[in-house]
Amino acid sequence: MSFTLTTPSGFWNPLLWLVFLALFGIIAYLIYSQGNPSYKKDTEQIKPYLSGNPEPTKEKIQVKAGDIYWGFIEALKGYYKVLQAIHTGDMRDYILWYLGVGAIITFILIGGV
Amino acid sequence: MGKLTNFKRSLWVFHASGGSCNACDIEIVAVLTPRYDAERFGIKLVGSPRHADVLLVTGAIPRDFADKLRRIYEQMPDPKAVVVIGNCGTTGGVFYDSYNIAGPIDEVIPVDVYVPGCPPRPEAIIDGIVKAWLKIEKLEKELEGKKE
Ligand code: SF4
Numbered sequence: 001m002s003f004t005l006t007t008p009s010g011f012w013n014p015l016l017w018l019v020f021l022a023l024f025g026i027i028a029y030l031i032y033s034q035g036n037p038s039y040k041k042d043t044e045q046i047k048p049y050l051s052g053n054p055e056p057t058k059e060k061i062q063v064k065a066g067d068i069y070w071g072f073i074e075a076l077k078g079y080y081k082v083l084q085a086i087h088t089g090d091m092r093d094y095i096l097w098y099l100g101v102g103a104i105i106t107f108i109l110i111g112g113v
Numbered sequence: 114m115g116k117l118t119n120f121k122r123s124l125w126v127f128h129a130s131g132g133s134c135n136a137c138d139i140e141i142v143a144v145l146t147p148r149y150d151a152e153r154f155g156i157k158l159v160g161s162p163r164h165a166d167v168l169l170v171t172g173a174i175p176r177d178f179a180d181k182l183r184r185i186y187e188q189m190p191d192p193k194a195v196v197v198i199g200n201c202g203t204t205g206g207v208f209y210d211s212y213n214i215a216g217p218i219d220e221v222i223p224v225d226v227y228v229p230g231c232p233p234r235p236e237a238i239i240d241g242i243v244k245a246w247l248k249i250e251k252l253e254k255e256l257e258g259k260k261e
Contacts, residue, residue, distance in 0.1 A: 049163055052184050
């Protein structure tokens with residue numbers, strides 16, 4: 001009984017696959033056994049070196065999409081503060097703003113002249 | 114001087130400077146320049162304590178540097194040795210008893226070798242590192258003994 005499955009692009013033999021798996025396992029173990037045995041888990045030894053500073057949480061060091069606009073938002077802080085205060089997320093408020101500003105423009109165009 | 118027998122790798126050194134006037138640090142650099150050229154023996158400065166066998170510390174260690182120095186020491190793999198370069202780190206030097214000083218260094222981390230001087234000569238620094246090398250050999254033998 002043959003275990004080999006031949007296909008147009010090559011062949012597949014599970015026994016050969018097992019032999020290679022064992023071989024790579026042995027090589028991996030040999031590399032692992034050469035490691036420093038005095039290495040201590042759960043100490044500072046496993047943490048990255050940041051000039052002696054403590055490692056910040058992942059959330060703190062992650063660059064968020066919003067960070068791309070940081071300089072822009074920082075420079076226009078005064079403007080954004082006002083805008084964010086009136087930005088409620090309620091569509092009815094925006095329609096009211098639209099009508100209000102529209103009324104003012106209309107008043108200037110018609111009544112103001 | 115004892116025989117170097119067990120520690121077969123090159124000795125890699127990390128330098129942490131806490132509040133030194135920079136003169137000790139310049140002498141450490143002098144050890145690496147062509148006149149003394151410690152690198153020909155494989156003794157070289159590395160950029161991370163995680164790669165280092167020896168920690169060289171200079172300066173009197175200001176309070177806000179003490180926890181950083183402790184962290185740097187803990188990040189070094191075993192076996193490791195600490196060498197203090199200069200009077201500032203050895204005793205506090207001219208900063209002795211200053212309000213903002215956490216040192217001398219042996220009050221922050223354990224120290225194996227003291228190299229006094231203000232600043233010490235490069236020959237003295239090399240001698241200190243060789244002493245640290247002997248200490249590391251001893252520690253390595255102990256570690257191997259534990260493994261067996
Ligand atoms: S021991 Fe002297 S040379 Fe070294 S850092 Fe202190 S003051 Fe400077």
